[in-house]
Amino acid sequence: MTINGNLLVAGTERRGSNGEFHGIEAATGKPLPVSFGGASPEEVEQAAEQAWQAFATYRETHLEVRAKFLEKIAEEIEAIGDDLVVRAMAETGLPRGRLEGERARTTGQLRLIAREVREGRFQELRFDAGDPSRKPVAKPDLRLRNVALGPVAVFGASNFPLAFSVAGGDTASALAAGCPVVVKAHSAHPGTSELVGRAVQRAVASTGLHPGTFSLLFDTGFEVGQRLVADSRIRAVGFTGSRRGGTALMEIASKRKQPIPVYAEMSSINPVILFPGALNTRATDIAAAFVTSLVLGAGQFCTNPGLILAVDGAALDAFVARTAELLRDVAPQAMLTPSIAKAYCDGVAKLRQHSEVRSVASGRPGSDFEGTAALFETSADAFLANHELQDEVFGAAGLVVRCRDLQQLEAVLDELEGQLTVALHIADEDEAAARRLVPKLEMLAGRLLVNGFGTGVEVSPAMVHGGPFPATADGRSTSVGTLAIYRFLRPVSYQDFTKALLPAALR
Amino acid sequence: MTINGNLLVAGTERRGSNGEFHGIEAATGKPLPVSFGGASPEEVEQAAEQAWQAFATYRETHLEVRAKFLEKIAEEIEAIGDDLVVRAMAETGLPRGRLEGERARTTGQLRLIAREVREGRFQELRFDAGDPSRKPVAKPDLRLRNVALGPVAVFGASNFPLAFSVAGGDTASALAAGCPVVVKAHSAHPGTSELVGRAVQRAVASTGLHPGTFSLLFDTGFEVGQRLVADSRIRAVGFTGSRRGGTALMEIASKRKQPIPVYAEMSSINPVILFPGALNTRATDIAAAFVTSLVLGAGQFCTNPGLILAVDGAALDAFVARTAELLRDVAPQAMLTPSIAKAYCDGVAKLRQHSEVRSVASGRPGSDFEGTAALFETSADAFLANHELQDEVFGAAGLVVRCRDLQQLEAVLDELEGQLTVALHIADEDEAAARRLVPKLEMLAGRLLVNGFGTGVEVSPAMVHGGPFPATADGRSTSVGTLAIYRFLRPVSYQDFTKALLPAALR
Known part of the structure; x- marks a missing residue:
């Protein structure tokens, strides 16, 4: 499987033009083969613009198409085979058993969320029929559904190179909600990220989605991530990392012309x-x-x-x-x-x-x-x-x-x-x-x-992986389990819409 | 009915010790009878502390008790009779018909939300049974429910002296969620606020709730509101007002040791x-x-x-x-x-x-x-x-x-x-x-x-009264309708809890 250090921008690949870095073998501190090119401001722009373009169609993809897409990502990750585990072992120092388990967790998570997408409960459809004869004023016809927030920036986590990274929980739930994703790879496992990124890119292509539905960027410092969070086309952020990193992103997001939600998981001593x-x-x-x-x-x-x-x-x-x-x-x-x-x-x-x-x-x-x-x-x-x-x-x-x-x-x-x-x-x-x-x-x-310890986090409809600040930026949500989809949604109400104008789910 | 300008702090009343102001007759700009005492920092403290004390029990009140409490507030508002409409007319310049309608809307809203509380759907109960025999690791028993965020500061709105004020939508949905409420009355209608505040206070007493479940504070400037939002015991904010006011509160909330959600409805040209x-x-x-x-x-x-x-x-x-x-x-x-x-x-x-x-x-x-x-x-x-x-x-x-x-x-x-x-x-x-x-x-x-105009906002399960910034601070929620209850909740997951330890709803 190819690892060449390229950015994966909306169905294409290209060498990042903003410096370079190597993956590092965790056990020795030595550089691993292949250097990765960091994304320039223009390349960040392109990924955000492509995500925005993709959003126009991806947000309304049929739920069955979206579910199959998530399942396809899981298949494509499995199809990488042992190369993925070997590269992740080298980059993270984590043992084979753990990484094989984490891969199964990642694909299981994608499939669980695909099932949830099919069921469609997260749309939160509500119908309240009108009554033209009501006094003193007619009662309008009101219908409600959740819509996707828009393109999401996902930051890969150092400690879960698969389950909280390129195709991890944040990506899966954002894609489930109808949001394109731009991933900022964690420099702790760039090769693993590229392998998984290519798998997602293949799933986008074979599902026939707009290529901007997914991009993967590398960063030699913090600039790519900061630019993504500040970009007006990005509408939510998923992050797992340090308290310092998370609060810095929270601040950038709150100072935008239109502030956006940051779901940062940061610091907990459990x-x-x-x-x-x-x-x-x-x-x-x-x-x-x-x-x-x-x-x-x-x-x-x-x-x-x-x-x-x-x-x-x-x-x-x-x-x-x-x-x-x-x-x-x-x-x-x-x-x-x-x-x-x-x-x-x-x-x-x-x-x-x-x-x-x-x-x-x-x-x-x-x-x-x-x-x-x-x-x-x-x-x-x-x-x-x-x-x-x-x-x-x-x-x-x-x-x-x-x-x-x-x-x-x-x-x-x-x-x-x-x-x-x-x-x-x-x-x-x-x-x-x-x-x-x-x-x-x-x-x-x-x-x-x-009578247990929290280190096992079950991927379940009843799981909450989140908590009050500084555990996370927003204690009203979870990053694990099916409830995570709701982070990337907001409700819209349709009043007295004609049938032709209504979104299909509300007709 | 009494209007004496007192603060209503947790079942007691007392003269605010921080300056004074009068209600103003909107049509003439002349002061109305009775002066109102602004709350001192100590009095803000007391209201917050009492709300915090009340939270310990109020958060777990039986849903039937909570529903009856909301209905009792509606009854007590109706029991004020015409005095409420007359005072509100003087303070706001709004005509009788509008205020009678708004009163009906306010009590109707309380009753609708009471029904929603009885149904209990907002608890979002989820059950995922364990499986001790699962390989490679046993599957834990997981249960989830939404819990109340904590005491909520509600800012009365100038333009809805009843429906978005002391016992308006924010108060009703916070109380429904299990959150005690401290209201900062709007100085545009202090007498109306006091009348409704006394109605809520009576409902608290006759329901046998902790008196700290509700307090009403007056403010001669902005200090009381700012202190409330900064107080560590306040865990969420409901506000309707200007963009400047709302963004100032957002900033205070984001700089707290523990940031809290601000639901500020601010500016919209529709x-x-x-x-x-x-x-x-x-x-x-x-x-x-x-x-x-x-x-x-x-x-x-x-x-x-x-x-x-x-x-x-x-x-x-x-x-x-x-x-x-x-x-x-x-x-x-x-x-x-x-x-x-x-x-x-x-x-x-x-x-x-x-x-x-x-x-x-x-x-x-x-x-x-x-x-x-x-x-x-x-x-x-x-x-x-x-x-x-x-x-x-x-x-x-x-x-x-x-x-x-x-x-x-x-x-x-x-x-x-x-x-x-x-x-x-x-x-x-x-x-x-x-x-x-x-x-x-x-x-x-x-x-x-x-084919309509937005000025009528139906109180409905399918209503969204909210929108992206700057319409509101948080476009992921609504301030009108039953979905508003969710603003004051967050999910908690219970893993392998014994029956005796579980919250009643999850047993």
Whole structure:
């Protein structure tokens, strides 16, 4: 399969004229074959203009055509074969099993959303018949449907080279809604992006859609992304990345002549609450499950459990001891990029040097490109007094916060920023205490889970992968699951329309 | 019924300690009896804190209780009797018939939303059963519901003293969603606000709700509103007013530690497109309907038809001539406030002096507190070259834009900012041309209507009263109709919850 570093603009390919960069082998920091050309301002313009042109027809594609298109993308991704996994392994350092699973997740997601498109529920069709004889004024005939927002800029995520990238959740739900997509590839996996981009491009062509329905751009810095978000033809943004990057895009979007929604998923430390009964009965089991979740994918999940809250005492000691014991055996793992590895290393060093934080255990040390799992602990008093202890350390680092009692644990919850997930570990006897906290947790996060960890994100109609700021820019939506389609829609009401004028679905 | 100028804070009343102001008789500019005390920062704090306290229980009130509460508010408003209409007439200058109608609309809206609450569809309950035997990993049990965002700040609108004010659409839909409400009364109708505020307060008490579920604050300037939007306990904002006011609130909300949604309805000139066939056959009838809509309520509707687009020619001449003829007979009407009257007068003067604008006709002149209807015309070339001609002139002023042909008319549409409504006047022969424009119009406005004017906004499940910026701050929602409830909700997912821990609706 071809990787030549070209931009894929609306059915064509061309060398980006704005500098170049290489994919980097995550495990070694060495450049991989093929250089990628960054998009110039003109090339960004062209992609946006083509998306805008495509929107005129794509927004009203028959739902069956749109569903088949999504399924075709899935087929085309599968047709790339092992080349995709091999390239993604090299670029991301993620192991084969994970990437094969992620590929299945990505194609499964496309197919689930295709089914949802066929059902068409997201159109939110509403009919309210008129009544010309109503007094004092006639009642108009009113019909409502959701329409697509317009072309969407999607930013590939470093940590999911397939499922949150070129043909990931944002792209799938935007395309499902009727929005063309311009993807800004993440420089952490440009070759993987190109392979998938070509698959989407082929699906566009074989479905007979306007070629502007999809474009893929590379960026040597931040300019391409910033220009896309500022472009008047782009009408919504899907982003997964850092808090700094996400808030910068939010600001650009809010300063446009016409502000647009930014769905940025940014920062979450995913608190895990260990209730006393659960700790008393299962401390070591929970420790084992925690370590598994903490080190999964080198901890590079938005839902990584970075914060453990529990009441101080012997049972918590047992949990910490067992976690430490398991952690010491954890092998170092290649991180997604050298800069992510460095940021992780710096974050861990900061915790290690923090006067109020105790280093409990570390995994086995590795190279400069690898992350070593790390466990820290602090008191609730210190956590409450030092806001920086809430900062996400992206990677396999966990912080245990020892609380005096459940009341202080609740005080810690009150100080937390918005989260993607909160996990509760409970035994029967904890149910009353847990129940009392649920309303607070609903305000804190988009997903609450019992006796588990948040690192597995089921692609389901009932999934919410989102949460109050800074977990995401807009806590009213989800980036995973079928509800994600609604992010790219807005309602329009049709009053006293003649049959011929009405959109087909409302006739 | 009592009007004493007190703040209504969470079941109590007290004199606001931050300056004072009077209601003003709209027709004369003279102060009405009773002075109102503005809320101090401490009093804003108290209202927000009480709303936050109330939220803990109100958010989970049984839907039947919440529905009865909304119905009780409607009853209490009716129980005020004629005092409400009389005071509103004095404060707003609106005639009795309009205010009686608006009261019926307000109570009807509360009852419609109560029915919607009973049905509970807005909870968006979703169930996705788990499967412990699934390979490679067990499938979790996932359930989803919408939860209330939290306390909502509602800004009363000057132009709808009942239907978009203390117990108007924003309040009804926020309360329906489970959000306590703090209303900042509009200083254009403080006595009306107090009467309705007391009605809501009585409904809170007789339903046995936490008194913090509702508060009403007065403001001598802008500080109370700004503080409310900045308060960490307020989680969403409903506003109807000027573009300047709305964008100022948007900015405050976006700079909070946790940004919150602002639903600001701001500025719309509601284009009306007269297609050639319609003009050829019904120019004078359309003119009559246009004048009726233009001058309704002294033109003080968000949906006032301020812009007429048509192809130049004899039929348009006939329309303009008939409109001018009818307009000259229109009596001056008291405007809502002296400052609105002045702003209207200034806006009209600006159009009159504009070198590219021709003054076609005026209604009969009136006092400084009255608005005189006015019709202007310009060419599409001039309209395209002078962006300020898009500025809303709040009141009964209309601008006819003469286009060379439908193509130039389309070019004008392309330059328009977001709108609440677009009206199309068509004959059978116009259907093809109109149909071609519909996709463009869907991008431009929240409601499209055929052979009518947008000034009547039906309270319906299929109504969208909203639209792209600057019509509103967030074109993804509506402020009228049952869909408005969704503005104050966000989804939460519950994974592997035990039955006892689940919210009742999801068990």
